[in-house]
Amino acid sequence: MKLSQLTVLGVFALLLAGCQQGAVRPGGTSPDMVDNTGQFSQNNRTGEGDVYVKLAIAYMREGHLDVALMKAKQALSVEPANAEGHNVIALLYDRLGERDLAEKHFLRSLRIDTKNSYVLNAYASFLCQQQRYEEADGYFLKALLNPLYRTPEVALTNAGICAIRNNDMKKAEEYFRRALGYNAKFPLALIQMAQISFQKEENLSSRAYLQRYLELTKPTPASLWLGIRNERILGDRNAVSSYSLMLKNNFPDSREVQLLKDAEQ
Structure with a gap:
């Protein structure tokens, strides 16, 4: 370049x-x-x-x-x-x-x-x-x-x-x-909308925005933690397990892993 x-x-x-x-x-x-x-x-x-x-x-x-x-x-x-x-x-x-x-x-x-x-x-x-x-x-x-x-x-x-x-x-x-x-494929706007939708309790919309985001870029600890919380509300245990595994494996020292451990206790 x-x-x-x-x-x-x-x-x-x-x-x-x-x-x-x-x-x-x-x-x-x-x-x-x-x-x-x-x-x-x-x-x-x-x-x-x-x-x-x-x-x-x-x-x-x-x-x-x-x-x-x-x-x-x-x-x-x-x-x-x-x-x-x-x-x-x-x-x-x-x-x-x-x-x-x-x-x-x-x-x-x-x-x-x-x-x-x-x-x-x-x-x-x-x-x-x-x-x-x-x-x-x-x-x-x-x-x-x-x-x-x-x-x-x-x-x-x-x-x-x-x-x-x-x-x-x-x-x-x-x-x-x-x-x-x-x-429509701008990741930073997508993850912002995923977060806003979650805060508004529009969980299906939050899921859709997050999925679009993850199709375009690598996950961050915060995006995975968002996915975990959202899927818990939606009742998808497989998705919760998948996001949790990615978070623990890829970001073991992150603040979000500690939040996950606290939540699991």
């Missing part, structure tokens, strides 16, 4: 917002959002600073934040109006805990490229981390206004997770359904 097409992995490592609300943000990332950047360099720019931007992305992916920051600064040194350079350095400052500098560069990026949906989504996710929920919602919606945005399901799913943080479950469900309208 070319650097110009790289998605920054681990910037938002989503598991389950509904199942794991309140988790600690590891290393400046959010535990319950996904892909706050989308794909970099969608316009395939070849400006003077873009080589350094691509290097910064590569180093950031590898966890070498100090080198990534140096490359991002070099990019802006040779090309101060490089929107992606400002976006990358904003992400880096956010991960380093420099919130004011991060916001400064997000806004600078958006002044240069006002319709960049990937930056709008990134900035909205940043605002949600700061509990500035209404502002975040507005920027998520701005990201969707661009008809060239290739992954609107990402912004919609992040907007839904942000709505959950703001205790607005109705809005969250609406966003997840819209995300699935764009991409």
Whole structure:
């Protein structure tokens, strides 16, 4: 995969917002959002600073934040109006805990490229981390206004997770359904809907969403624990046993295994 097409992995490592609300943000990332950047360099720019931007992305992916920051600064040194350079350095400052500098560069990026949906989504996710929920919602919606945005399901799913943080479950469900309208096989929206359906005691719907999710991606401890609880209510002992076995075998040290053991006692 070319650097110009790289998605920054681990910037938002989503598991389950509904199942794991309140988790600690590891290393400046959010535990319950996904892909706050989308794909970099969608316009395939070849400006003077873009080589350094691509290097910064590569180093950031590898966890070498100090080198990534140096490359991002070099990019802006040779090309101060490089929107992606400002976006990358904003992400880096956010991960380093420099919130004011991060916001400064997000806004600078958006002044240069006002319709960049990937930056709008990134900035909205940043605002949600700061509990500035209404502002975040507005920027998520701005990201969707661009008809060239290739992954609107990402912004919609992040907007839904942000709505959950703001205790607005109705809005969250609406966003997840819209995300699935764009991409019916988007795993992160599916697992969110599985969790919401479970909370609403719509257990058959929760089962269906979870099954669709597991057809597309590997299970997580939280998704298996959700399946166990849901199938107990539905009375399918075979499914409970299957999910329990997968959870114990694949994630023996997880918090969910301890919850299962407590429940079995």
